[in-house]
Amino acid sequence: MARTPPTKPRKNALQARSRATVDALVEATARILVKEGFEKTSTNRIAEIAGVSVGSLYQYFPSKEALVAAVIDRHNEEIMGLVRAALAEVADLPIEKAVQKLVTVAIEAHRINPKLHRVLAEQIPRTGQLADVEAFNREVHALVRAYLESRRKEMRKIDPGLATFICVSAIEAVAHNTVLNEAEVLSEKTVRTLVEETTRMVVGYLR
Amino acid sequence: MARTPPTKPRKNALQARSRATVDALVEATARILVKEGFEKTSTNRIAEIAGVSVGSLYQYFPSKEALVAAVIDRHNEEIMGLVRAALAEVADLPIEKAVQKLVTVAIEAHRINPKLHRVLAEQIPRTGQLADVEAFNREVHALVRAYLESRRKEMRKIDPGLATFICVSAIEAVAHNTVLNEAEVLSEKTVRTLVEETTRMVVGYLR
DNA sequence: CTATAATGCGAGCGATCACTCGCTTTTTCT
DNA sequence: AGAAAAAGCGAGTGATCGCTCGCATTATAG
Numbered sequence: 001m002a003r004t005p006p007t008k009p010r011k012n013a014l015q016a017r018s019r020a021t022v023d024a025l026v027e028a029t030a031r032i033l034v035k036e037g038f039e040k041t042s043t044n045r046i047a048e049i050a051g052v053s054v055g056s057l058y059q060y061f062p063s064k065e066a067l068v069a070a071v072i073d074r075h076n077e078e079i080m081g082l083v084r085a086a087l088a089e090v091a092d093l094p095i096e097k098a099v100q101k102l103v104t105v106a107i108e109a110h111r112i113n114p115k116l117h118r119v120l121a122e123q124i125p126r127t128g129q130l131a132d133v134e135a136f137n138r139e140v141h142a143l144v145r146a147y148l149e150s151r152r153k154e155m156r157k158i159d160p161g162l163a164t165f166i167c168v169s170a171i172e173a174v175a176h177n178t179v180l181n182e183a184e185v186l187s188e189k190t191v192r193t194l195v196e197e198t199t200r201m202v203v204g205y206l207r
Numbered sequence: 208m209a210r211t212p213p214t215k216p217r218k219n220a221l222q223a224r225s226r227a228t229v230d231a232l233v234e235a236t237a238r239i240l241v242k243e244g245f246e247k248t249s250t251n252r253i254a255e256i257a258g259v260s261v262g263s264l265y266q267y268f269p270s271k272e273a274l275v276a277a278v279i280d281r282h283n284e285e286i287m288g289l290v291r292a293a294l295a296e297v298a299d300l301p302i303e304k305a306v307q308k309l310v311t312v313a314i315e316a317h318r319i320n321p322k323l324h325r326v327l328a329e330q331i332p333r334t335g336q337l338a339d340v341e342a343f344n345r346e347v348h349a350l351v352r353a354y355l356e357s358r359r360k361e362m363r364k365i366d367p368g369l370a371t372f373i374c375v376s377a378i379e380a381v382a383h384n385t386v387l388n389e390a391e392v393l394s395e396k397t398v399r400t401l402v403e404e405t406t407r408m409v410v411g412y413l414r
Numbered sequence: 415c416t417a418t419a420a421t422g423c424g425a426g427c428g429a430t431c432a433c434t435c436g437c438t439t440t441t442t443c444t
Numbered sequence: 445a446g447a448a449a450a451a452g453c454g455a456g457t458g459a460t461c462g463c464t465c466g467c468a469t470t471a472t473a474g
Contacts, residue, residue, distance in 0.1 A: 015420075015421090015471090015472095016420095016421095016471080017421075017422095017470090017471090018420080018421060021421080021422085037334060038332055038334075039332065039334060042459075042460080042461060042462080043462060044460095044461070044462085047424095048389075052422080052423090053422060053423040053424055054423085054424070054462090054463075054464095055421095055422065055423050055424065055463095055464080056422050056423070056466085057463095058463065058464080059420095059421075059422080059460090061370060063462080063463085064463090066462090084415095088421070089266040116472065121332040121335075122332070122338075123332040123333060123334060124332070125245055125246065125329070125330040126329070126330065127245075127246065127247065127329075127330060131329075146348040158404075160402065161399075162404060163404075165381075165384070166381055166401075166405060166408060169377070169381050169383075169384045170376070170377040170380060170381065170408070172380065173376040173377060173379065174372075174373055174376050176373055176376075179374070179375045187227065189327030193322055193369065194373075195368075195455075196368060197365075197370075197373055197412075198373060200412060201373060201377070201408060201409075201411070201412035204408070204411040205404075205407060205408035205411055205412075218461095222441085222442090222450075222451090223442095223450095223451095224440085224441085224451075225423075225450080225451060225452090228451080228452085248430080249430080250432060250433075251430095251431070251432085252430075254454095258454080259453090260452060260453040260454055261432090261433075261453085261454070262432095262433095262434080262451095262452065262453050262454065263451070263452050263453070264436085264450080265432090265433065265434080266451070270432080270433085271431090271432065271433090283460095344437095389420060
């Protein structure tokens, strides 16, 4: 009895050039999403732009959804990198400084790739595996909550979960709307004012 | 020369039962969106659920997009009804009371039809005419800004446009995330706490 | 060098879907 | 009652798209 069927079922297994293929596919997907929008992003087109055949595409990604999910994941990991670093850096700082840093990072994170961010926010139907952006959100909440709990003395009496929810919602919304509305051009001055004001609101709320 | 070509080109013209047809189509679209999601929402299915033929559908709606846009519009008009009423009611009230009312209304507005709201937010690609949710947003900003300007004396020195942007972003985000995360069950107590806290944050920020 | 596995290819299948067209039924007008 | 306009119908069309399959090419192992 032959143990291994001649063809491995699907997906993983990357040894040398296949890595490049996978990268090219994810990169091509991101580019098409940004340049042509979600509707024009077909698997055939992705393969074409990646300089790869559709067959190869399906060797590594079981579905179109999986490809888009990979793009989302890559982008979210970049953002989470900034956020994790900021929260580590801020752990020993008082609330005022910490919030200022976090607001700054929130805006920076949204500016990593604004066009992609916009497409992901506005054009990708959050369905099936694409719904899992939530995991990142939970991590952010957990990290912020841990910080707030460690600084309880500087704050008024307040439920940490609730405070986290309100602060994260507010900061995220300001950053998100800023980047989506002002399009690409955001003067340093504007950003500074925005950070100041948002920080003021959040800090005022916490104590 | 025949003036009127025998068949009117498309779209409007409603005299009696055709009104019911149009309503049934919009209603069916909303129901399918909620029950089966955007992906399953095809024009054939809409016509079927509305108890109408595809042909009739295309007499009144030039495209599938137009149908979804009608659903969005209807929902937004309901929301704007609440918001406009609240802002009128609040015009002569001091900031504290006004903000409290506005936060309450923001949550109420998101709870008009939470399931539909979720689908519209998460599954509808904002593309083409669907991108025009922005008009409602602008109206909200204009209304809030007008209120804030009329109450300048109670506030610290602050740019009205910026203040409006931050306050509306924060309030909207809290309401949005509340309704989307807590799913359907929201105790009165939770809502009251949330309103109190958000109000505190915004009022504290404004003065 | 040869055998075997890994990777790559792309024509084309099957299914879906938005939308049209020729026709029937209902309503309105005179 | 008769004519004409309005409303309604639904099988069918053309196009797209996700995905498969049989085969070719390249890399690795013995």
